[in-house]
Amino acid sequence: MKILVALKQVPDTETRIKVAADGKSIDPADVKWITSPYDEYALEEAIRLKESKAAEVTVVSLGGDSVKDVLRNALALGADNAVLLKSDASDPLAIATALAAWAKDKNFDLIMAGNKGIGGDNASVGPMVAELLGIAQANVVVKLEIGDGTFRAEREIEGGTEVIEGKLPAVITAQKGLNEPRYASLKGIMGAKKKTIEEIDGAAPSGSTSIVGMVMPPARPEGRKLDGDPAQQAAALLSALTDEAKIF
């Protein structure tokens, strides 16, 4: 069984985002870069399948040289191969097209990724890759079982989960709850240093969207503190919510 895990490098969730001078991107200064948290669940699931079903796990990412950190970390966690598609594509369809074009003839049974890359937050590359390859998809998955050429996935929906059954190959995007990702072992980290990251040039299809502006969220109006004992505070809050905010 061959599994591909697509990884994205993103700013740490504790990072304060600032808009860059160009007014349409983020200021990279002081940004700590990490593997997108949802991608970690995808990678963990792939490594568990490798352990239970003798799968071969390849990780791929798009971007420049800095993305190698993410790939190296995945190798340390147990991925067998790592590929860097050198590209400055940022539009979801362009990224999906580059990934699908590369993956097309590689016979992956399973293509996994996080349900969204925290950052762009479009949550669209997974389903786009599935469509471009003409294969099944299950997104926001919290439970996955792989059968003989089939899969069974539970995915989060409003107020519960739904069970999806489908054929392999498939694109599966992971949600928190799918598993508990492991930490890299010292042996894994040392081993990863010796592995090569394959670099492929020229994967830069034209995009269909572009970000033309970026602003910080509007400042919230000044609030006020409600004083008194708990009963007075509760009464003051409910009257403010009723009379000022008109919520009730």
Add this chain to the structure above:
Amino acid sequence: MILVFCELKDGKLRKPSAEALSEGRRLADASGKSLGALFVGASNAGATDAANYGADVILTCEAPHLASYSSDAFAHAIADAVKTKGATVLLGGATAMGKDALPRAAARLGAGYAGDVTGLSMVDGKLQAVRPVYAGKAFATTAFTSNIQVATTRPNVFTATEKAGAGAMESLPSPAGDFLAIVKEILAKGSGKADLTEANIIVSGGRGMKNGENFAILEELADALGAVVGASRAAVDAGWGISHGMQVGQTGKVVSPTLYIACGISGAIQHIAGMSGSKYIVAINKDPEAPIFKLASYGIVGDLFEVVPELTKAAKAMGLAAQ
């Protein structure tokens, strides 16, 4: 034509669909286009409701094998409808289904996609979207270069406005019944309450709740206010048995309710990112220096274990849940 993919639940138009239709109507009026509502399923009784939100045409793609959701079959039916009607803009609510089917339909159409948008306009005949990025730490304006433009609208942001449309019914051919994947079963959580992303009021607990059992007082307050209970990452990761489905924040649900009541939540950056789009924020925290107070419309410095029960008692006395 601006086409809106619509969903029915128990035979009724879902609120996120009504919101997307209303926004579609506004964009159609601004750009001289017509508005179509598209329904895919085994039975689309209830689709006529789309006329109440301005649909000129109501398109149905109906077949017994579409009774269960299949991402590939639905995405193909949606893409086919766009092509058949020559639509240039495709919208839908950013629901579990909308976020699953519309990016796939966009890829089939070679169209650009903007997910979870909070603002839309037509610029030079093309859609332009404002959307939160980095879970709301910044807002980006997305312009499209593709001939067809696809976007999903974040629930609770656009207003569903009743406006009569012609609502002419038209049925479309359905896709073949050979699916790559299909929903076999729906496992409800059983609460029967609204999802966090659609909730109008959220009562949320953080590390200050001290344990999972204490969330019972938040459930009681939520019942008294007609609200849904959420949690911070700290509470979910603490091993208190709080489901990750309840997590609000950058690595959980990004929510924009009318009212968000944060109990024992200090206000970590990643949490604030997930809820700062709330219209009103109430913070209840013992620590007067907690960052959450900087966002709060109303701040209560105090012990949540004293304040929350008082709130519940007063809300019950006022009968707020029913309003």
